[in-house]
Amino acid sequence: MKKSVIIGIAGGSASGKSSISRRLKERYENTNSVVIIRQDDYYKDQKNKTMEERVKTNYDHPFAFDNDLFVAQLKQLMAGVAIEKPVYDFVVHTRSEETEHIEPSDVIVIEGLFILEDEQLRDLCDIRIFVDTDDDIRFIRRLIRDVKKRGRTIDSVIEQYTTTVKVMHNTFIEPSRKYADIIIPEGGHNQVAIDLLTTKISSIIQENML
Numbered sequence: 001m002k003k004s005v006i007i008g009i010a011g012g013s014a015s016g017k018s019s020i021s022r023r024l025k026e027r028y029e030n031t032n033s034v035v036i037i038r039q040d041d042y043y044k045d046q047k048n049k050t051m052e053e054r055v056k057t058n059y060d061h062p063f064a065f066d067n068d069l070f071v072a073q074l075k076q077l078m079a080g081v082a083i084e085k086p087v088y089d090f091v092v093h094t095r096s097e098e099t100e101h102i103e104p105s106d107v108i109v110i111e112g113l114f115i116l117e118d119e120q121l122r123d124l125c126d127i128r129i130f131v132d133t134d135d136d137i138r139f140i141r142r143l144i145r146d147v148k149k150r151g152r153t154i155d156s157v158i159e160q161y162t163t164t165v166k167v168m169h170n171t172f173i174e175p176s177r178k179y180a181d182i183i184i185p186e187g188g189h190n191q192v193a194i195d196l197l198t199t200k201i202s203s204i205i206q207e208n209m210l
Contacts, residue, residue: 002208004078004104006124007201009111010176011131012169013060014141016187017111020131023194024109024201033205035077035105039112039121041086042070046094054093060160060168062114070110071120077104078124090150106208107201116176127200130180131187135166 009017021036028034044066046054057064066086073083084099116122116130139161146152177183184193 002106004106004108005126005204006074006078007107007109007127007129007197008115008121008125009109009129009131010113010115010117010173010180011187012133012135012138012173013113013165014138014145015131015133016184016189017131019188020129020184020194020197021109021111023188024197027198028201031205032103033106033208034109034201035102035107036109036111037074037085037102039065039067039070039110039115041088041100042066042112043088043095045086049094051093057093058164058168060113060165062117062172065112065114065118067114067118067120071124073102074108074110074121074124077102077108080104106205113173114176116179117172122179128179128181129197130177130183132177132183132185133187135169 009020011017018038021038024034025036042065043059044064046057049057069086073085076083082101082103085102087096087098087100088094089096110121110125114121115125116128122128142161142165143154143157146157147154182193184190188194
């Protein structure tokens with residue numbers, strides 16, 4: 001296998017990063033040529049903390065992530081070595097006991113808040129994408145997601161958004177858009193952008209088959 005191509009997808013919370021990744025996964029689900037890795041699974045392990053301490057963690061700050069492990073495992077995949085990727089449990093706010101086995105592939109799509117903010121991750125990316133979605137839409141999406149899928153209350157989601165999420169977005173995430181090769185408005189709802197990405201990925205896979 002030739003060198004893996006890494007596509008980095010960054011953007012604010014609930015901007016549509018995962019929607020784009022999901023669409024790509026669906027498109028290539030019958031192949032072993034594309035793998036999706038979420039930065040969210042690389043939140044730092046907090047098993048040594050109490051639940052009260054875990055809840056107080058600022059999950060929207062770069063320091064919340066174990067990017068050294070993320071970078072190390074990406075380099076393993078690029079070298080043709082399989083990894084055991086951590087899995088994060090958002091209900092108990094710490095890393096799960098389970099891991100996910102990931103084999104090397106032609107295209108590695110990594111998505112997360114700080115993909116372009118972190119220099120190590122940014123430098124590994126061959127294609128850098130920033131998903132740009134209106135703040136109000138992102139807040140509504142996050143509210144629905146966190147209540148339905150992550151066991152949060154409406155009040156806790158609102159408090160977290162107003163005290164940390166918005167501030168961290170303006171401080172770290174929004175400025176990272178300057179590193180993007182491509183800016184995609186509205187995430188997975190942007191069919192033109194999805195088509196362009198799938199065309200590029202398909203050409204990479206085709207080249208690696210030659």
